[in-house]
Amino acid sequence: MKHKCKNRYDVIIVGSGPVGSAAAILYAEQGLSVGLIEKSKDINSYKPVCTHFLQGVATPILKKLNVVDEIEKSGAIKNFIQLWTKWGWIKPDPAVSAEHHGYNVRRKTLDPILRKRAAAHENVTLLQGYKMTALIFSDPKKVIGVEADDLEGGEKHKLFANLIVGADGRNSIVAKKINASYEKRKNNRTFYVSYYKDLKLTSGLISQLWFWGKHVAYAFPCDGDLTLLCIGLHDEQLSEFKKDYKTNFHNFFKELPDGPDMDSAERVANITVGPNMDTQRAVHQIEGVALIGDAMLSIDPYAGTGVAFGLLSADWLVEKTCRSLLENDPIALLNSVRDYENIHKKKLKEHEFIISSYSSGREFNYIFPPERAVLSSAVYDQKVANKLDLFLNREVNLSDLITFSFLARLVRAQFLRAFKT
Numbered sequence: 214m215k216h217k218c219k220n221r222y223d224v225i226i227v228g229s230g231p232v233g234s235a236a237a238i239l240y241a242e243q244g245l246s247v248g249l250i251e252k253s254k255d256i257n258s259y260k261p262v263c264t265h266f267l268q269g270v271a272t273p274i275l276k277k278l279n280v281v282d283e284i285e286k287s288g289a290i291k292n293f294i295q296l297w298t299k300w301g302w303i304k305p306d307p308a309v310s311a312e313h314h315g316y317n318v319r320r321k322t323l324d325p326i327l328r329k330r331a332a333a334h335e336n337v338t339l340l341q342g343y344k345m346t347a348l349i350f351s352d353p354k355k356v357i358g359v360e361a362d363d364l365e366g367g368e369k370h371k372l373f374a375n376l377i378v379g380a381d382g383r384n385s386i387v388a389k390k391i392n393a394s395y396e397k398r399k400n401n402r403t404f405y406v407s408y409y410k411d412l413k414l415t416s417g418l419i420s421q422l423w424f425w426g427k428h429v430a431y432a433f434p435c436d437g438d439l440t441l442l443c444i445g446l447h448d449e450q451l452s453e454f455k456k457d458y459k460t461n462f463h464n465f466f467k468e469l470p471d472g473p474d475m476d477s478a479e480r481v482a483n484i485t486v487g488p489n490m491d492t493q494r495a496v497h498q499i500e501g502v503a504l505i506g507d508a509m510l511s512i513d514p515y516a517g518t519g520v521a522f523g524l525l526s527a528d529w530l531v532e533k534t535c536r537s538l539l540e541n542d543p544i545a546l547l548n549s550v551r552d553y554e555n556i557h558k559k560k561l562k563e564h565e566f567i568i569s570s571y572s573s574g575r576e577f578n579y580i581f582p583p584e585r586a587v588l589s590s591a592v593y594d595q596k597v598a599n600k601l602d603l604f605l606n607r608e609v610n611l612s613d614l615i616t617f618s619f620l621a622r623l624v625r626a627q628f629l630r631a632f633k634t
Contacts, residue, residue, distance in 0.1 A: 233380030288436030590626030
């Protein structure tokens with residue numbers, strides 16, 4: 214699907230993955246004209262490597278985008294999760310989890326659904342086969358447009374808008390062009406990912422996550438009757454693992470407590486390797502530009518929050534900037550973009566801290582955050598497990614979770630644990 218290129222829009226979004234397409238739909242629904250730039254010529258293009266695990270916090274946004282029915286008809290699985298730590302299995306009550314479920318859905322399914330929904334909107338111009346090559350500055354601190362090449366027609370275009378949105382992922386070209394700096398936290402794990410068919414989990418269709426020493430692993434059933442398997446392998450064992458990574462990948466899951474039945478399943482995709490996936494948050498001072506999704510915050514993939522946090526960022530940006538864009542007020546727009554950036558950091562900082570600090574492969578903490586108490590208690594106390602599930606679905610922050618009544622529940626669970634052991 215190719216639209217005629219105009220040279221003026223209210224908003225130009227670079228990148229038509231789930232986050233960019235979501236932002237395009239949300240802006241268009243408010244009556245704003247959107248230029249959505251996508252270098253791939255294929256309407257069904259997608260990011261091949263992803264956890265495909267959308268936390269419950271993303272579900273209200275999917276409903277706002279009016280894509281839930283289509284996602285479910287395409288085979289997306291309402292996701293629930295069980296966690297294994299050295300204290301045993303944590304199994305939140307599925308009936309309680311159902312109230313804030315997310316979805317396991319492959320990007321092969323999700324990306325085209327959202328992109329087609331955006332392209333069908335009368336206020337969105339999907340510029341497929343266009344590659345952004347430069348930003349247009351009116352002065353060194355203000356962007357007013359982009360230069361984009363039509364990869365099929367060979368033409369170069371100058372496109373102008375009041376706001377340029379970078380939704381182009383971890384290695385964002387938009388962020389690079391504005392010389393964004395990054396707050397980084399090192400990830401000491403390398404990720405190995407593949408898909409299996411006919412894989413039987415001891416949990417059925419419930420996702421499983423193992424904290425296995427300094428490593429992490431998970432099994433996520435998803436659409437297409439497939440299960441995504443992933444290992445986050447700590448650097449200490451990387452060199453030995455790499456010698457025969459296909460065999461070692463297979464055997465790693467066989468060694469896990471209540472691991473999947475690997476020998477009865479068929480691997481149906483290559484094993485993809487993801488090294489050096491550090492957590493990074495972009496910071497910039499350029500007017501007329503906003504970053505969303507992984508372009509703004511790219512976090513350790515073991516937590517699987519990329520798409521969910523990206524959809525949140527799109528929703529927050531549109532909510533904060535829509536009025537100033539409709540009123541064509543550049544001062545208000547500058548302030549509203551800064552408001553968005555502050556809200557993004559404030560609402561995600563606790564999750565970002567917990568996830569990224571664990572990237573080192575460290576042990577769980579005793580005091581702050583009190584991970585040992587929470588994880589060991591959740592094995593023995595259903596209410597603790599259910600509360601933890603809310604946090605893992607990113608519905609609540611750590612500060613919301615650690616209340617006086619919750620701490621009292623932890624103490625009770627620790628007594629119960631001591632008695633049982």
